[in-house]
Amino acid sequence: MITPTHIADAPRASEPKREKGRLRVAAIMEAGIQVFTEKGYDAATMTEIAARSGTAIGSLYRFFPSKESLADALLLRYALHARNGLAEMAQQVADLTLESVADAFVDFMLVLQSQRSFAIALVDARGGSLDERARFREVMRGGVADILRKAVPGISPAKAKVMAVVLLQTLKGVISTANEEPAMQAMILAEIRELVRTYLASASGRKSK
Amino acid sequence: MITPTHIADAPRASEPKREKGRLRVAAIMEAGIQVFTEKGYDAATMTEIAARSGTAIGSLYRFFPSKESLADALLLRYALHARNGLAEMAQQVADLTLESVADAFVDFMLVLQSQRSFAIALVDARGGSLDERARFREVMRGGVADILRKAVPGISPAKAKVMAVVLLQTLKGVISTANEEPAMQAMILAEIRELVRTYLASASGRKSK
Amino acid sequence: MITPTHIADAPRASEPKREKGRLRVAAIMEAGIQVFTEKGYDAATMTEIAARSGTAIGSLYRFFPSKESLADALLLRYALHARNGLAEMAQQVADLTLESVADAFVDFMLVLQSQRSFAIALVDARGGSLDERARFREVMRGGVADILRKAVPGISPAKAKVMAVVLLQTLKGVISTANEEPAMQAMILAEIRELVRTYLASASGRKSK
Amino acid sequence: MITPTHIADAPRASEPKREKGRLRVAAIMEAGIQVFTEKGYDAATMTEIAARSGTAIGSLYRFFPSKESLADALLLRYALHARNGLAEMAQQVADLTLESVADAFVDFMLVLQSQRSFAIALVDARGGSLDERARFREVMRGGVADILRKAVPGISPAKAKVMAVVLLQTLKGVISTANEEPAMQAMILAEIRELVRTYLASASGRKSK
DNA sequence: GATGAATGAGGGTTCATTCAT
DNA sequence: TATGAATGAACCCTCATTCAT
Numbered sequence: 001m002i003t004p005t006h007i008a009d010a011p012r013a014s015e016p017k018r019e020k021g022r023l024r025v026a027a028i029m030e031a032g033i034q035v036f037t038e039k040g041y042d043a044a045t046m047t048e049i050a051a052r053s054g055t056a057i058g059s060l061y062r063f064f065p066s067k068e069s070l071a072d073a074l075l076l077r078y079a080l081h082a083r084n085g086l087a088e089m090a091q092q093v094a095d096l097t098l099e100s101v102a103d104a105f106v107d108f109m110l111v112l113q114s115q116r117s118f119a120i121a122l123v124d125a126r127g128g129s130l131d132e133r134a135r136f137r138e139v140m141r142g143g144v145a146d147i148l149r150k151a152v153p154g155i156s157p158a159k160a161k162v163m164a165v166v167l168l169q170t171l172k173g174v175i176s177t178a179n180e181e182p183a184m185q186a187m188i189l190a191e192i193r194e195l196v197r198t199y200l201a202s203a204s205g206r207k208s209k
Numbered sequence: 210m211i212t213p214t215h216i217a218d219a220p221r222a223s224e225p226k227r228e229k230g231r232l233r234v235a236a237i238m239e240a241g242i243q244v245f246t247e248k249g250y251d252a253a254t255m256t257e258i259a260a261r262s263g264t265a266i267g268s269l270y271r272f273f274p275s276k277e278s279l280a281d282a283l284l285l286r287y288a289l290h291a292r293n294g295l296a297e298m299a300q301q302v303a304d305l306t307l308e309s310v311a312d313a314f315v316d317f318m319l320v321l322q323s324q325r326s327f328a329i330a331l332v333d334a335r336g337g338s339l340d341e342r343a344r345f346r347e348v349m350r351g352g353v354a355d356i357l358r359k360a361v362p363g364i365s366p367a368k369a370k371v372m373a374v375v376l377l378q379t380l381k382g383v384i385s386t387a388n389e390e391p392a393m394q395a396m397i398l399a400e401i402r403e404l405v406r407t408y409l410a411s412a413s414g415r416k417s418k
Numbered sequence: 419m420i421t422p423t424h425i426a427d428a429p430r431a432s433e434p435k436r437e438k439g440r441l442r443v444a445a446i447m448e449a450g451i452q453v454f455t456e457k458g459y460d461a462a463t464m465t466e467i468a469a470r471s472g473t474a475i476g477s478l479y480r481f482f483p484s485k486e487s488l489a490d491a492l493l494l495r496y497a498l499h500a501r502n503g504l505a506e507m508a509q510q511v512a513d514l515t516l517e518s519v520a521d522a523f524v525d526f527m528l529v530l531q532s533q534r535s536f537a538i539a540l541v542d543a544r545g546g547s548l549d550e551r552a553r554f555r556e557v558m559r560g561g562v563a564d565i566l567r568k569a570v571p572g573i574s575p576a577k578a579k580v581m582a583v584v585l586l587q588t589l590k591g592v593i594s595t596a597n598e599e600p601a602m603q604a605m606i607l608a609e610i611r612e613l614v615r616t617y618l619a620s621a622s623g624r625k626s627k
Numbered sequence: 628m629i630t631p632t633h634i635a636d637a638p639r640a641s642e643p644k645r646e647k648g649r650l651r652v653a654a655i656m657e658a659g660i661q662v663f664t665e666k667g668y669d670a671a672t673m674t675e676i677a678a679r680s681g682t683a684i685g686s687l688y689r690f691f692p693s694k695e696s697l698a699d700a701l702l703l704r705y706a707l708h709a710r711n712g713l714a715e716m717a718q719q720v721a722d723l724t725l726e727s728v729a730d731a732f733v734d735f736m737l738v739l740q741s742q743r744s745f746a747i748a749l750v751d752a753r754g755g756s757l758d759e760r761a762r763f764r765e766v767m768r769g770g771v772a773d774i775l776r777k778a779v780p781g782i783s784p785a786k787a788k789v790m791a792v793v794l795l796q797t798l799k800g801v802i803s804t805a806n807e808e809p810a811m812q813a814m815i816l817a818e819i820r821e822l823v824r825t826y827l828a829s830a831s832g833r834k835s836k
Numbered sequence: 837g838a839t840g841a842a843t844g845a846g847g848g849t850t851c852a853t854t855c856a857t
Numbered sequence: 858t859a860t861g862a863a864t865g866a867a868c869c870c871t872c873a874t875t876c877a878t
Contacts, residue, residue, distance in 0.1 A: 042251030460669030
């Protein structure tokens with residue numbers, strides 16, 4: 001189980017102590033997301049991230065003492081985001097139909113889409129520390145599994161976990177649509193939506209047997 | 210539409226004319242797959258690929274004039290492999306139940322698994338040229354769509370294409386199981402199998418309405 | 419000839435006027451000795467010295483406007499220490515046998531040992547300004563030569579100076595024992611003691627001829 | 628006991644396989660000695676060593692994959708030199724008077740002087756790996772101790788070892804003369820020579836008692 | 837005066853690629 | 858043709874020093 005403590009760990013070298021420092025950190029993280037997303041972890045360079053955020057290279061390293069620590073910080077922040085979103089969704093699940101839950105999953109992915117593609121760059125392609133990446137995956141799986149347990153009454157925890165893994169894999173497709181032509185994009189999205197509904201429905205049916 | 214011509218385009222500098230040359234190329238490609246798989250495109254080095262294949266670095270560059278060209282060649286070969294596998298599957302579809310087709314997809318993924326993880330390294334993580342990566346995606350989507358058109362009578366070509374995209378995304382999950390614990394691995398695999406069956410079944414039902 | 423004036427030259431940016439400032443300077447110098455000793459001049463960083471002394475980096479630079487100036491200040495203070503010690507020894511020489519003088523030299527080295535290893539770090543390994551290092555050497559040589567002139571009646575000033583150089587070199591061995599195993603350490607120390615006695619004795623004999 | 632095997636270990640990344648490579652390695656080592664001697668280990672830069680030897684930085688790293696490995700190689704080569712010199716001296720000891728042996732030690736130091744000052748830079752000031760530095764010290768001590776055992780009949784091995792340590796420390800003074808004015812230089816040298824004779828003589832006397 | 841953020845030259849090292857042998 | 862030495866731009870990161878707050 002992921003606790004807030006696990007997540008609140010600060011991967012920064014030194015917490016900025018002045019307002020200016022906080023702004024700088026924000027600018028760096030923004031630039032970091034951009035560059036990691038565009039080029040992937042390995043091809044991204046700290047020099048470019050510094051330039052893109054209007055920061056001297058030395059200043060960047062003041063706050064993030066290594067490339068990995070920057071990636072970890074970004075991953076961590078995204079994990080928090082996602083966890084909150086999933087937690088929120090979990091609270092509303094009781095009042096929703098299965099179909100609405102399915103849609104909520106897809107919508108959730110869409111909302112995170114911009115950041116999500118960077119998360120893929122970092123998680124799937126060796127960005128950040130092994131630990132942080134594993135932790136990130138657990139957060140996502142745990143959050144989705146929680147929702148499934150509420151949405152599909154009677155489902156076993158183990159089953160919920162497995163379904164979460166498969167569901168997340170399918171939902172990743174939402175991100176990829178970003179690279180498709182608009183017409184194709186809409187169709188793929190609709191198809192994913194349909195598949196997720198079907199998946200939840202069948203799961204609900206299966207368990208009740 | 211992908212024609213053989215598209216695929217047979219040789220990204221190699223010079224087709225080796227002698228037996229010795231062909232062996233050398235094979236050794237290089239084998240080493241390339243290994244190293245790209247283990248380290249990812251960026252972290253893989255030409256020097257290591259040369260060493261691992263018992264080739265001098267200069268010789269490597271005679272056959273593959275750049276790192277990208279080597280990645281392209283590997284991607285191409287893998288695409289051919291996959292295309293053949295999918296084509297074969299297409300021929301048998303007529304005699305199979307929908308459920309069997311679903312299983313065949315998963316099995317196909319499993320068969321390719323070893324090479325597949327390298328393909329992911331190259332396609333998802335910016336290995337090879339943009340063109341080659343796009344081409345590779347088209348081959349996969351086209352092959353899967355072909356099968357869907359045969360397996361689900363009455364499906365429209367557009368619908369088949371969209372389904373292929375979503376299906377491939379879901380099937381990618383088969384690869385990822387490699388990193389899970391054995392017990393989890395089996396459960397995820399079974400779950401994917403189930404989802405694919407459900408997906409095909411529902412598609413078959415939908416179209417008939 | 420070294421006069422107090424030469425030595426009292428303050429390499430500090432600004433003599434601290436208040437008690438607080440003096441404490442701060444003391445803390446910095448203490449930390450400086452530690453870090454220079456542990457890491458050597460080059461590898462020591464002003465940041466670490468600041469941190470180790472509980473001082474902000476900006477404050478450190480208020481008192482010591484450069485790394486070199488800090489090293490110089492430390493060298494200077496150590497030179498004063500040594501000079502006083504040697505001066506004291508000089509006063510007692512008249513009442514001592516040659517053998518006791520020899521022992522006093524070795525003991526003197528042992529007393530300074532802790533600080534001495536930092537002095538070696540700075541003098542032998544290019545820490546501090548050339549000037550300061552030369553001045554330091556002169557102080558040591560002068561002090562030892564003074565003692566020799568008193569301990570070995572009739573010795574010429576030039577001869578005393580030369581002997582001081584050679585004697586100091588031999589006495590450096592006392593410091594190095596710090597890195598040997600305890601058993602070896604004791605033996606080396608005894609051996610040096612013996613050699614110094616022999617040296618003084620032979621010098622005393624030679625000059626009388 | 629140091630065996631040739633210990634010493635022949637090659638710290639190079641890849642032994643040069645062509646004549647040109649061997650020349651390059653020689654040039655690099657020459658430049659390395661110069662720069663390490665002038666600036667000390669830390670302050671020496673690989674860039675300067677490369678420039679001084681007319682080598683591209685990449686080529687330098689082909690043969691010496693790290694700064695440390697270069698320092699180690701230099702230390703090793705010097706150790707071989709010294710060992711051979713000491714071994715040679717050992718063979719002649721039987722025919723020499725004690726005084727001649729003392730002179731031989733000083734002369735040996737003088738012969739090695741140019742390289743010796745770089746060895747001091749590396750051994751005393753953290754250059755090269757800890758292992759290599761320790762090994763170097765052992766080689767020197769062992770070689771000198773061997774000679775002492777032959778020159779001073781009846782001396783115990785342990786005593787020879789301890790004397791070697793102290794003797795080497797004193798002989799280091801020969802190197803330092805390089806920085807003195809010529810007149811002073813000659814006097815110091817003569818003084819060291821005298822001290823070493825006295826030391827050997829007294830040792831010979833002591834043991835015989 | 838104290839603080840700590842900012843700066844950027846420079847350091848060690850890597851690696852795709854070229855080219856002389 | 859096969860080999861491996863050569864090249865150098867670029868990378869990640871450090872740290873002495875300055876300066877605004």
